[in-house]
Amino acid sequence: MAFSLLANSFMPVAGTKIAEEVDTFYAFLLWASLVSFIILIGGMVWFLVKFKRTSEGQKSAFITHNNFAEFTWSFIPLVILMVIFYWGWELFAKLRTPPENVAEEIHVTGMQWAWEYKYKNGRTINSLSKEPLNVPVGKPVKIILTSKDVIHSFYVPAFRIKQDAVPGKYSEVWFEAKNTGSYVVFCTEYCGTSHSNMMIRLNVMEQDDYVAWYHGDESVGTKSLADVGKELYINKACASCHSLDGSRIVGPTFKGLYGKNREFEDGSSAKADENYIKESILQAGAKIVKGYPAAMPVYQGQLDDEEVSALIEYIKSVE
Numbered sequence: 057m058a059f060s061l062l063a064n065s066f067m068p069v070a071g072t073k074i075a076e077e078v079d080t081f082y083a084f085l086l087w088a089s090l091v092s093f094i095i096l097i098g099g100m101v102w103f104l105v106k107f108k109r110t111s112e113g114q115k116s117a118f119i120t121h122n123n124f125a126e127f128t129w130s131f132i133p134l135v136i137l138m139v140i141f142y143w144g145w146e147l148f149a150k151l152r153t154p155p156e157n158v159a160e161e162i163h164v165t166g167m168q169w170a171w172e173y174k175y176k177n178g179r180t181i182n183s184l185s186k187e188p189l190n191v192p193v194g195k196p197v198k199i200i201l202t203s204k205d206v207i208h209s210f211y212v213p214a215f216r217i218k219q220d221a222v223p224g225k226y227s228e229v230w231f232e233a234k235n236t237g238s239y240v241v242f243c244t245e246y247c248g249t250s251h252s253n254m255m256i257r258l259n260v261m262e263q264d265d266y267v268a269w270y271h272g273d274e275s276v277g278t279k280s281l282a283d284v285g286k287e288l289y290i291n292k293a294c295a296s297c298h299s300l301d302g303s304r305i306v307g308p309t310f311k312g313l314y315g316k317n318r319e320f321e322d323g324s325s326a327k328a329d330e331n332y333i334k335e336s337i338l339q340a341g342a343k344i345v346k347g348y349p350a351a352m353p354v355y356q357g358q359l360d361d362e363e364v365s366a367l368i369e370y371i372k373s374v375e
């Protein structure tokens with residue numbers, strides 16, 4: 057839109073379609089505020105001058121109130137505020153909700169003072185190596201964030217996304233980059249002396265190049281997170297209570313669990329996302345699935361963060 061032109065020249069490049077929409081919204085806010093400011097302050101100054109009391113006495117009529125004027129100056133701002141609310145709400149939902157067809161999921165872990173990126177196939181990179189976070193262009197990418205120590209925050213100005221990485225919890229952001237290129241990622245939560253080391257590069261690659269890079273480097277021979285999870289599923293005895301084929305053993309099956317709506321003995325319910333699965337594994341008693349006994353052992357202290365992530369990825373892969 058035309059009004060976005062001037063306002064947007066103050067913004068960093070917009071690397072995603074949603075970033076452009078955010079900017080248009082921002083421009084609307086800026087222009088709406090500017091117009092309101094001019095009408096309000098301009099009107100005030102104009103009245104000050106026009107109705108200035110002189111030696112001849114008061115120049116205006118004596119008016120105590122005017123229903124029509126009062127209604128109008130309340131109603132018009134109400135409409136504008138509702139527009140701002142609705143528009144902002146819609147954009148926020150878009151920014152927060154990854155689409156169904158997420159092409160790439162990358163686990164990104166913050167730590168003092170680096171980021172670690174772990175890809176689905178097990179490829180793990182620490183940002184201290186100065187390697188960028190590689191992603192493909194034109195595909196929805198989901199970043200699953202967590203932290204090993206204190207709160208960090210993953211901020212990509214060009215994509216207008218920012219999300220805290222909190223220890224002991226998963227959070228997520230997603231984006232679909234429009235163009236290839238290199239973008240800056242900042243940690244925006246002051247996390248100690250070398251906080252500034254957490255500035256990294258996000259490298260948006262051509263899809264073919266990305267695939268080649270992703271599958272290249274066979275020498276590493278890393279196992280994927282889900283593979284590690286599969287071994288844990290057997291070694292930690294999950295298999296004795298959870299089936300993969302939909303049948304009931306002691307506990308519910310893992311088949312299709314991820315994303316499913318769960319109902320609990322206390323009548324509450326929740327969606328089986330990463331945080332729910334994590335809680336189910338570590339603190340089995342916290343939520344008891346309806347129709348099942350509270351028979352699951354507590355794994356808190358027996359599984360480290362990596363192992364929990366691996367189990368989650370494995371459960372997600374059982375469809």
Ligand SMILES: [Cu+2]
Nearest residue numbers: 208243247254
């Ligand atoms: Cu940090």
